[in-house]
Amino acid sequence: MATSVGSKFLDLDNGPDSTLLHRELNWLIQDSLGEGEPATLSCAASASSSGSTSSKKVVKLRTCLDDLYRLWKERIEDRRPFQYLVGCEHWRDLVLSVEEGVLIPRPETELIVDFVEDVLAENYGDGLKEGLWADLGTGSGALAIAIGRILGCNGRVIATDLSPVAVAVTEYNVKRYCLQDKVKVKQGSWFEPLEESEVELGGIVSNPPYIPSDNIAGLQAEVSKHEPILALDGGANGMKDLLHLCNGAASMLRPGGFFAFETNGEQQSQFLAGYMESELGGRLVDIKIESDLAGIPRFVKGFKAR
Amino acid sequence: MADRGSLLRRILRSINQQLPRPTVAEFRWRTRPSVIRPRPASCISSLFLHWRQYSTELQHHMSPELMKLMEQRLSAIENRSDHLHQIVNQPEASPEEYSRANKELRKLRDVAELITDLRAKQKEINDLKSVIADCQDDKDMKEMASEELDQAMAEEKRLQYLLLKHLLPKDDADERDCILEVRAGTGGEEASLFAMEIFKMYEKYSQRSGWKFEVIDVAQSDLKGYKEASASISGVGVYGKLKFESGIHRVQRVPVTEKSGRLHTSAVSVAILPQADQVDVQLRNEDLKIDTYRSGGSGGQHANTTDSAVRITHIPTGITVTIQDERSQHKNKSKALKVLCARLYEMERSRLHSIRSQFRSEQIGSGDRSERIRTYNFPQGRVTDHRVGITSHSIDDMLEGESLDTFIDALLLQQEMDAISSFVSSE
Numbered sequence A: 001m002a003t004s005v006g007s008k009f010l011d012l013d014n015g016p017d018s019t020l021l022h023r024e025l026n027w028l029i030q031d032s033l034g035e036g037e038p039a040t041l042s043c044a045a046s047a048s049s050s051g052s053t054s055s056k057k058v059v060k061l062r063t064c065l066d067d068l069y070r071l072w073k074e075r076i077e078d079r080r081p082f083q084y085l086v087g088c089e090h091w092r093d094l095v096l097s098v099e100e101g102v103l104i105p106r107p108e109t110e111l112i113v114d115f116v117e118d119v120l121a122e123n124y125g126d127g128l129k130e131g132l133w134a135d136l137g138t139g140s141g142a143l144a145i146a147i148g149r150i151l152g153c154n155g156r157v158i159a160t161d162l163s164p165v166a167v168a169v170t171e172y173n174v175k176r177y178c179l180q181d182k183v184k185v186k187q188g189s190w191f192e193p194l195e196e197s198e199v200e201l202g203g204i205v206s207n208p209p210y211i212p213s214d215n216i217a218g219l220q221a222e223v224s225k226h227e228p229i230l231a232l233d234g235g236a237n238g239m240k241d242l243l244h245l246c247n248g249a250a251s252m253l254r255p256g257g258f259f260a261f262e263t264n265g266e267q268q269s270q271f272l273a274g275y276m277e278s279e280l281g282g283r284l285v286d287i288k289i290e291s292d293l294a295g296i297p298r299f300v301k302g303f304k305a306r
Numbered sequence B: 001m002a003d004r005g006s007l008l009r010r011i012l013r014s015i016n017q018q019l020p021r022p023t024v025a026e027f028r029w030r031t032r033p034s035v036i037r038p039r040p041a042s043c044i045s046s047l048f049l050h051w052r053q054y055s056t057e058l059q060h061h062m063s064p065e066l067m068k069l070m071e072q073r074l075s076a077i078e079n080r081s082d083h084l085h086q087i088v089n090q091p092e093a094s095p096e097e098y099s100r101a102n103k104e105l106r107k108l109r110d111v112a113e114l115i116t117d118l119r120a121k122q123k124e125i126n127d128l129k130s131v132i133a134d135c136q137d138d139k140d141m142k143e144m145a146s147e148e149l150d151q152a153m154a155e156e157k158r159l160q161y162l163l164l165k166h167l168l169p170k171d172d173a174d175e176r177d178c179i180l181e182v183r184a185g186t187g188g189e190e191a192s193l194f195a196m197e198i199f200k201m202y203e204k205y206s207q208r209s210g211w212k213f214e215v216i217d218v219a220q221s222d223l224k225g226y227k228e229a230s231a232s233i234s235g236v237g238v239y240g241k242l243k244f245e246s247g248i249h250r251v252q253r254v255p256v257t258e259k260s261g262r263l264h265t266s267a268v269s270v271a272i273l274p275q276a277d278q279v280d281v282q283l284r285n286e287d288l289k290i291d292t293y294r295s296g297g298s299g300g301q302h303a304n305t306t307d308s309a310v311r312i313t314h315i316p317t318g319i320t321v322t323i324q325d326e327r328s329q330h331k332n333k334s335k336a337l338k339v340l341c342a343r344l345y346e347m348e349r350s351r352l353h354s355i356r357s358q359f360r361s362e363q364i365g366s367g368d369r370s371e372r373i374r375t376y377n378f379p380q381g382r383v384t385d386h387r388v389g390i391t392s393h394s395i396d397d398m399l400e401g402e403s404l405d406t407f408i409d410a411l412l413l414q415q416e417m418d419a420i421s422s423f424v425s426s427e
């Protein structure tokens, strides 16, 4: 089934090709193996065996084969994302629970945590490590949890999201990493759920919806058919939420506080950086555009002036 | 070389003259050749048998020559450390002098302590000897003193051995973890299948040794062999034990793919790299280009992909490492970095090594990946290590990671022997 796809999805909408699908199938089987089974099944993806010591051994599955088959059929025929099939996504060193209704965290977004790590290392004396951070539009809680794990013992994170599903999933993930004392999850729009005592933020990170409304229909089927539109649609030019967050950062960050936002790419990054420099009265400084690992200028980061 | 050989033989002879009757352990070693048949004509193998005793019998019998040499070194160290102590205790020493002397003292500390212990033991031995001489009439007393003397002498031997170990040149990397890289060479599919077997041999050997074996990346061939595979192995003394595995491993057998039943020879290269971190190799972020070599697309929220492959290019050397086996980009990246550091570290080591070996010829090539080191001959069920000329006749156990120690022990022994001989010849 995976083989027959060839490069059809790839040509159609930049979807997965059969090599990728084979790997996913392997992972699907790995994930369905009972505890204590070895995590390698060298010939899962292919019927041919090398004839050496491998495979012909009975393994315990947590799901029955029919279910697996049904799941896999959804993957190929409905283009249901692999991560929804297995209910999780490996992101940085985390395994996050995900389900329909919450965005599957992207590899690009991992870099935001690297930026925060760098800042914490450099600004050690500034107390950001022990400060209050916000992850706005937290989705599965990826950024909030990763940052919660690198803050000092007094550091805290507030994670907000408008979507009740996202809030529930984040709460679950926070619990799985035993971070209930560190990461608070609140439902509401962007900064709204923050209480008055929580306005002096040491850091703000966000990966808000940034895709221009017109582009949504043309997205890869896995995304457009299955992921929540609330997580993707950034209004006419995709900048609606980014601009709101940027204004918020200028007022909610404490002096010396750090921010990092993900954008749609070069155009948005440049626009946003320009806006920060010219329209915010110098309240945000050290503004830099950073590229993702595919070389696309993806992030805008900087500090609140002191 | 000839010189060194004869010197070694002389030392060995003097050791042999002092050897007591074989103990059980030695006896077992001597009868082991049912598994290991030393090449009859090889003088190296026959030397081994002696050195094996030498090594396992707690070095009870160092040759007088070796003892003399060691004594010279020890008193040189004692003088040096006295001299340094003087500097440190001199009020008029400049701060630089002081700190330099202090630093050197710290380096000498372990050896100096051992020497102090040894001297105390030797004094005790002398005292006990005179006690024994003085109390010829008091039988009980004499017996007690001789008993103590025996103990003290055993302790003296132990200290001497420890000191010898200290004085021999060592490889600082021995205690490190390592990266294993296996690559199929000439021989197509058959080489890939064998590469997989070799890779698994090290996996099993690591498990037996209580080490952690983590697969880094595997590039499979059409028949599910391994074109290339890498793993990181961590635990106690990993690199020191595995370093001699680097080189070309040759296999001779009738491949499963071969219909006519013809015997093939193919080759697999193995590299064992000591694990290093970014500090060891002074890696600067500016020297790295990290990218996903994925084709096109706008990425970010546009794309849902499980492809998180990462490629790291080290710009100054042009080395690239790509890792795609992990499920997150972050993990692929950190694995790739790990491999890159190990490669850079190894490059630096072999650079230093080649400078050093202009002055001193070294016996076992560790790290030279182009050297043919071992042949696995399936029809005859044997594995031969060409460097020590030892053949094991249990090829299956070998691939199960069971009898690899046969070779590793022999190679370690040869290393020790080389170290002692260069210790002797450097005088």
Ligand SMILES: C[S@@+](CC[C@H](N)C(=O)[O-])C[C@H]1O[C@@H](n2cnc3c(N)ncnc32)[C@H](O)[C@@H]1O
Pocket: A102, A103, A104, A105, A106, A109, A136, A137, A138, A139, A140, A141, A142, A143, A160, A161, A162, A163, A166, A188, A189, A190, A206, A207, A208, A209, A210, A230, A231, A232, B301
């Ligand atoms: C692109 S997703 C990012 C999710 C997560 N931070 C990540 O990087 O994987 C955007 C998130 O913003 C949330 N969101 C959309 N509008 C929002 C609003 N007005 N207030 C708070 N969150 C909102 C969506 O529910 C979604 O979870």
